[in-house]
Amino acid sequence: MNLEAIRAIYKFEMARARRTVTQTIISPVISTSLYFVVFGAAIGSRIQSVGGVGYGSFIVPGLVMLSLLGQSIANASFGIYFPRFTGTIYEVLSAPVSSVEIVLGYAGAAATKSVILGVIILITARLFVPLELLHPLWMIAFLVLTAATFSLVGFIIGIWADGFEKLQIVPLLIVTPLTFLGGSFYSINMLPHPWRTVALFDPVVYLVSGFRWSFYGIADVNVGVSLGMTAVFLAASLAIVWWIFRTGYRLKT
Amino acid sequence: MDDIIEITGVSKTYTSGFTALKGIDLTIRRGEIFALLGPNGAGKTTLIGIICGIVRASSGRVMVDGHDIVRDWRRARSLIGLVPQELTTDAFESVWNTVSFTRGLFGLPANPTHLESVLRALSLWDKRDSRIMTLSGGMKRRLLIAKALAHEPRVLFLDEPTAGVDVDLRHDMWQLISRLRAGGATVILTTHYIEEAEEMADRVGVINKGELVLVRDKADLMREFGSKRLSLRLRRPLARVPPALEGWRLELSGDGGELTYIYDARDVCEGVGDFLDRVRDAGIEFTDLGMTESSLEDIFVSLVRPSK
Structure with missing residues (x-):
């Protein structure tokens, strides 16, 4: 194992995050704070508690997931796409x-940045609403697994994209809608039939549900199923990445 | 001198159907400077890409210091430094960080002393904290060389290393390459500046349309394919070449004032002395004479042109 190389790439990517701290950290924190102002304070005050949890607190795990998914994909996809775009990928290959x-x-660097961001959003959220954390180890597990999985998804997008537009298509047209419809701001049990059944096809439901369970002990689906589905997404992403390197897809001619 | 790179039957056909290389067999000797010449699209960069692991060969085998580039790729690649043709650099990183990054990629721990010596040798030490985007084109070119040397490679590939750099810098690079060779490195360079190959190379390979046309010691190549020209400035212009000199390979200038004898550098039968005797016997007087030898560029053009 070439540990020095892993360290070099990791350090390089983390240095890029430091250079773009406004884009990487501050911007999502501001967005999340705005969500709290709108959904938590303005609208949330008119909504009853969900499963015994105040609405402002209820949406925190969903908001963290929203940022975690978006930033994991953005960081990883840009991290690998930019060297491809500039041609500097030659030295890695x-x-x-x-x-x-x-x-x-x-x-790894993309996931680290996302986890740091998730923690910052949690700290920011704590300033607005009370938070419970019933299962901290499970919270960390869901946080890390989700960050890792969607960083791999971002890596795949960064390899697949042949322009900056494609780099944005999947996050904008697929990931964001799935996140919004995946129970970030509500429990899918609040949905009428048959939409609850339809929502179960949204993979983000399992991530948000499991993550929320780690905070408040309430979940839309069984936590074991959530964990299992997260593992399935991780395995699927790993399989695609393995195929990319085996075939040299978009990397080697 | 043993071989450090052995290329056997390497071919490359891209998915588009374009065949870039056709059964290349080539060995590079340890410690030599090898110049790979060829027109645009000849297959030079593809061949280098295959050896360095960037391009996958369709068939054939490449060994680097006894290590197969496919089966023992990690050992093989660790021996190679590559300076690409394009100025592909990061923009926002500092010079120091980018050379440190490259060294790390090759699995080596930090060695500030080595990196400092490399940057000093390439006149980049003063720019070590500068962002790459602030460097001039020539500096970026040197930075690519510094990155390729960061992990102390035994084989260095320079793909058009002096493209777009000024004359002074080009000569500095030639000196650097000579120093690298003196330090035991093997250097393979592709270049459009035939003068560069003529100045530096021990051996020359000519590649055209994916085929290796020839590989020769540079001196042998010059001797084998080169021609010499002996020009006589005549006291009295000639209207035509005199019948006494027919059969000799001669050119008469438009004003009739200069007679040039072209002869094969290998040819020992038709000596210059014989020619001058014939000129004197023909009653031709001359006031001056000069001799020129064909350059590697002339030879290169003559080798590549017929197959165009």
């Missing part, structure tokens, strides 16, 4: 670095 090491470096 010609170095004694395996595909596993490349992914650990790029996706």
Whole structure:
């Protein structure tokens, strides 16, 4: 294992985050704060508690997931796409670095940035609403697993994209709608039939539900199912990344 | 001198159907400077890409210091430094960070002393904290070389290393490459500046349309394919070449004032002395004479042109 290479890529990506701290950290924090102002204070005060949890507190896990998914994908996709765009990817491809090491470096850094962001959003949320944390270890597990999974998804998008537009298409047209419809701001039990059944096809439901359970002990689906589905997404992403490196798709001619 | 790179039957056909390389067999000797010449699209960069692991060969085998680039890719790649043709650099990183990054990619721990010596050798030490985007084109070119040297490679590929750099910098780079060779490195360079190959290379390979046309020691190549020209400035202009000199390969200038004898550098039968004797016997007087030898560029053009 070329640990120095993993460290080099990881450090390089983290340095990029420091350079773009406004875009990477401050901007999502401001957006999340605005969500609290709108949904938590303005609208939330008119909504009853959900499962015994005040609405402002109820939406916190969903908001964290919203940012976590978006930022994991954005960080990882840009991290690998930009070297492809500038041509500097040649030095990674010609170095004694395996595909596993490349992914650990790029996706690992993207996941780290997202987890840091998630923690910052939690701290920000605590300023607005009270928070409970019944299962902290499970919270960390869901946070890290989701960040890792969607960083891999971002990595795949960064490899697939052949322009900046494509880099935005999947997050904008697929991930954001799925996140909004995945119970970030409501419990899917509040949906009328058959929409609750339809919502179960949205993978984000399982992530948000499991994550929310770790805070308040309430969930739309069984936490075991949530964990299992998260593991399935992770495995599927890993399989696609493995295929990319095996075939050299968009990396090697 | 043993071989450090062995290329056997390497071919490359892209998915578009374009065949860039056709069964290349080539060995590079340890410690030499090898110049790979060829027109645009000849396959030079594809061949380098295959050796460095960026391009996948359709068939054939490449060994780098005894390591197969596919089966033992990690060991093979760790020996190679690559300076790409394009000025592909980051924009926002500092010079120091980017060379440190490259060294890390090759699995080596930080070595500030080595990196400092590399940056000093390339006149980039004063720019170590500068962002890459603030560097001039020539500096970026040197930075690419610094990155390629950051992990102390035994084989250095320079793909058009002096494209777009000024004459002074080009000569500095030639000196640097000579120093690298003196330090035991093997250097393979592609270049459009034939003068560069003529100045530096020990051996020359000519590639055209994916085929290796020839590989020769530079001196042998010059001797084998080169021609010499002996020009005589005549005291009295000639209207035509005299019958006594027919059969000799001669050119008469438009004003009839200069007679040039072209002869093969290998040809020992038709000596210059014989020619001058014939000129004197023909009663031709001359006031001056000069001799020129064909350059590697002339040879290169003559090798590539017929197959165009």
